Amino acid sequence: MGLKACSELVEVFMVSGVEPKPKLAIFDFTDCEGCEVALVSLREKLLDLAGEIEIVNWRLAQRRADEGPYDVVLIEGTPITQEEIDTLKFLREQTKILVGLGSCATLAGIPGIIDKESRGFWYKKIYGEKYKPRGIDALPLTAYVKVNYLIHGCPVEKKEVVRVMEELLAGKAPKPRGYSVCFECKLAGNPCRLLAKKICLGPITQGGCGAICISGGSPCYGCFGLRDSAQIDNLLHTLYKFSDSPEVEQYFSMFLKKTPEYARLFKRPRVKNGKT
Amino acid sequence: MEKPEFITKIEGHGALHFNWQKNKVWLEVAEGERLFEGMVVGRPATDLYWITPRICGVCPIAHNLAALKCVENTLGLKISDSTVLLRKLLLDAQMIQSHVLHLYFLVAPDYLGLDSGLEIIQTHPVYFQQALELKRVSDLIADMVGGRGIHPTATAAGGFHKVPSTEQLRGLRDEAEKMLAAAEGCVHLFSSLNYPEVKADFSLFSQANGKTYEVYDMKFITSNKKLKARSVGFEKVIDEEIKPYSTAKFGYHEGKGMMVGALARLALQGKLLKGRAKEFFKTADIDFQNPYHNNLAQAIETYHFVQEANGILEKLIENGVDSKATELPKEYKPKRASRGVGMVEAPRGGLYYEIEVDTQGLITHCNIITPTVQNLSSMEETAQVVLNQIKGQSKEKIQELLEMLIRAYDPCITCSVH
Numbered sequence: 001m002g003l004k005a006c007s008e009l010v011e012v013f014m015v016s017g018v019e020p021k022p023k024l025a026i027f028d029f030t031d032c033e034g035c036e037v038a039l040v041s042l043r044e045k046l047l048d049l050a051g052e053i054e055i056v057n058w059r060l061a062q063r064r065a066d067e068g069p070y071d072v073v074l075i076e077g078t079p080i081t082q083e084e085i086d087t088l089k090f091l092r093e094q095t096k097i098l099v100g101l102g103s104c105a106t107l108a109g110i111p112g113i114i115d116k117e118s119r120g121f122w123y124k125k126i127y128g129e130k131y132k133p134r135g136i137d138a139l140p141l142t143a144y145v146k147v148n149y150l151i152h153g154c155p156v157e158k159k160e161v162v163r164v165m166e167e168l169l170a171g172k173a174p175k176p177r178g179y180s181v182c183f184e185c186k187l188a189g190n191p192c193r194l195l196a197k198k199i200c201l202g203p204i205t206q207g208g209c210g211a212i213c214i215s216g217g218s219p220c221y222g223c224f225g226l227r228d229s230a231q232i233d234n235l236l237h238t239l240y241k242f243s244d245s246p247e248v249e250q251y252f253s254m255f256l257k258k259t260p261e262y263a264r265l266f267k268r269p270r271v272k273n274g275k276t
Numbered sequence: 277m278e279k280p281e282f283i284t285k286i287e288g289h290g291a292l293h294f295n296w297q298k299n300k301v302w303l304e305v306a307e308g309e310r311l312f313e314g315m316v317v318g319r320p321a322t323d324l325y326w327i328t329p330r331i332c333g334v335c336p337i338a339h340n341l342a343a344l345k346c347v348e349n350t351l352g353l354k355i356s357d358s359t360v361l362l363r364k365l366l367l368d369a370q371m372i373q374s375h376v377l378h379l380y381f382l383v384a385p386d387y388l389g390l391d392s393g394l395e396i397i398q399t400h401p402v403y404f405q406q407a408l409e410l411k412r413v414s415d416l417i418a419d420m421v422g423g424r425g426i427h428p429t430a431t432a433a434g435g436f437h438k439v440p441s442t443e444q445l446r447g448l449r450d451e452a453e454k455m456l457a458a459a460e461g462c463v464h465l466f467s468s469l470n471y472p473e474v475k476a477d478f479s480l481f482s483q484a485n486g487k488t489y490e491v492y493d494m495k496f497i498t499s500n501k502k503l504k505a506r507s508v509g510f511e512k513v514i515d516e517e518i519k520p521y522s523t524a525k526f527g528y529h530e531g532k533g534m535m536v537g538a539l540a541r542l543a544l545q546g547k548l549l550k551g552r553a554k555e556f557f558k559t560a561d562i563d564f565q566n567p568y569h570n571n572l573a574q575a576i577e578t579y580h581f582v583q584e585a586n587g588i589l590e591k592l593i594e595n596g597v598d599s600k601a602t603e604l605p606k607e608y609k610p611k612r613a614s615r616g617v618g619m620v621e622a623p624r625g626g627l628y629y630e631i632e633v634d635t636q637g638l639i640t641h642c643n644i645i646t647p648t649v650q651n652l653s654s655m656e657e658t659a660q661v662v663l664n665q666i667k668g669q670s671k672e673k674i675q676e677l678l679e680m681l682i683r684a685y686d687p688c689i690t691c692s693v694h
Contacts (some may be wrong), residue, residue: 028289029308030307030308030309030310030690030693031333031690032329032330032331032332032333032336032690033287033288033332033333033334033690034330034332034333034334034336034426034427035333036333037333037334037377037426038333038426040377040381040411041411041415041425041426043408043411043412044408046394047394047397050394055392055394058392059282059284059285060284060285060286060287061285061381061382061392061393061394062284062285062385062391062392062393062394063284063285063385063391063392064391064392065284078308080308080309080310081306081308083306084308109330110310110315110327110330111308111310113315113327114310114311114314114315118314119311121314122311122313122314123309123311125313125314126309126311126313126314127309127518127525128518130518131518132520133309134306134308134309134523135308135309135310135311135523138308138310154330154427155333155426155427212423212424212429213423213424213429215423215429216422216423216424216428216429216430216437216438217423217429217430217432217436217437217438218326218423218429218430218437221326250319250320250323254323254326254327
């Protein structure tokens with residue numbers, strides 16, 4: 001997320017001031033809804049936030065479903081179906097600020113593992129010949145509309161959600177963390193995976209997650225998105241000392257498959273037997 | 277702009293459609309297809325339990341555990357006693373998290389005349405505090421044992437990357453004890469509600485082992501219609517049907533709808549409950565033909581899982597976590613191409629996984645049957661029963677009752693599409 005788009009956010013909240021409360025709407029497209037569950041897990045903090053804003057539309061949590069316009073729209077999930085793509089474009093017109101919530105919205109994330117070209121094969125295999133599919137392709141929100149801020153994560157880190165919301169409410173423009181996952185991983189006291197010859201995307205990934213996956217013993221697959229001026233080629237140079245290309249690709253394809261960087265590094269010309 | 281009227285306060289996008297002239301109702305599932313069963317093909321078996329929890333953010337631990345069991349079964353891996361206990365503890369936390377989220381935030385507003393679960397803090401502050409307490413402690417257990425509650429990071433095929441220390445387990449036990457009073461409040465609240473009166477002759481299904489009230493280690497699938505089949509043969513019990521108006525398949529058993537989840541488990545395993553959970557079950561007077569009573573069943577189960585979590589924590593503190601729990605295999609490759617299955621009872625019912633892997637340990641086939649796939653058939657059939665039984669009500673009232681019915685099943689639409 002560039003700073004240019006963020007600077008517009010300040011204006012909205014400077015103008016809207018203290019009264020009336022900013023109107024927030026939360027929508028979800030195709031996804032697991034884990035980021036909304038993370039919102040609910042904020043518990044008391046969510047109530048604090050709910051006191052400062054007015055949640056006017058949230059299908060998961062309430063019946064109230066006001067029509068726009070809104071001040072802020074949070075969107076979770078990947079717009080896969082035509083209805084979702086249309087709704088996304090409609091919501092863009094209805095809101096001053098549009099924020100992507102979680103890696104499905106910000107990167108296409110896990111649903112993005114499936115390529116557009118191989119969907120047909122899997123529809124037939126999973127649903128049979130007669131089935132009329134609804135899904136078109138799993139792409140991030142930014143493939144269709146301009147988005148003001150991206151809260152990455154699979155799922156989002158609760159502290160990051162609170163930080164972004166508080167900054168928006170204070171009229172500030174939220175910015176991504178200026179450091180990589182490595183910085184937080186060191187703080188957490190984890191032994192370095194790369195030194196142990198294990199693949200890790202921490203060095204090129206935006207911080208903010210607290211290195212939670214590595215702390216639990218899992219790899220970093222980069223769900224927080226690539227950081228600004230990520231040294232991808234340098235990381236690859238290190239990774240190829242102890243692993244091969246298919247193995248490295250398996251890591252990059254977990255959350256980053258629909259990024260331009262993935263296309264540059266790994267895109268092959270054709271798809272065989274639906275395997276991607 | 278025209279848009280479908282999605283049912284609010286359920287997990288995912290579902291809509292009820294009516295033909296009032298013909299008195300017909302059907303359930304549309306409109307979630308986009310993510311094609312998980314295709315996504316994992318060509319990837320290492322160990323990616324299965326990283327990827328598939330992302331099917332559902334409400335029950336990711338259930339998916340994680342079913343996938344782990346499936347990979348272990350396929351690769352022939354054994355796990356230690358502590359690993360089993362820690363996984364059962366995780367699943368208890370999952371059940372509590374999921375039931376509480378559903379009961380207080382999605383269901384309770386219907387019965388308390390509120391719009392949103394967040395309003396309960398004003399109208400019923402004591403109950404709301406209890407809900408927050410249950411959520412807080414179950415999240416804490418899930419975070420500490422799973423590495424992270426939503427999409428675990430510490431679990432692995434063969435055991436755990438990392439396990440909590442005895443000191444951390446003691447801390448968890450002190451917190452878990454606090455859930456007992458809150459869970460009792462949960463039973464009281466959901467016993468006091470006026471559930472709509474409906475009689476439906478539906479088929480209830482649960483996995484079981486016949487010895488303990490079990491959600492992790494079952495042997496067979498049983499039903500109130502005299503079925504007893506081996507769990508590993510789940511594909512013979514559940515037939516998946518594809519409907520033109522739904523991106524989710526509908527699960528049937530011998531042509532009839534299936535109901536799975538808390539109500540089914542209590543019907544089929546309830547006599548195995550212990551301690552106060554047993555007392556609550558006895559006095560609750562659950563009607564197993566009334567689908568709305570699923571919510572009462574969830575409340576009683578919440579108490580049971582709180583009780584079980586406390587017991588497991590005691591046991592782990594007393595015996596310590598064995599060192600085998602963190603001894604993981606160096607390689608995850610089978611001797612020959614293999615097939616395996618893994619299943620748990622998820623909060624909403626039986627969750628079944630099947631994979632095939634090649635000699636490199638790469639997945640060549642995957643099939644997942646989720647609880648809501650099974651419940652969709654029963655939901656649609658029961659909605660029709662309710663529609664037939666209700667007389668002299670406005671369309672709006674009928675619609676509201678049917679939405680409450682769908683909500684009572686606690687459908688997880690994202691699970692059902694996957």
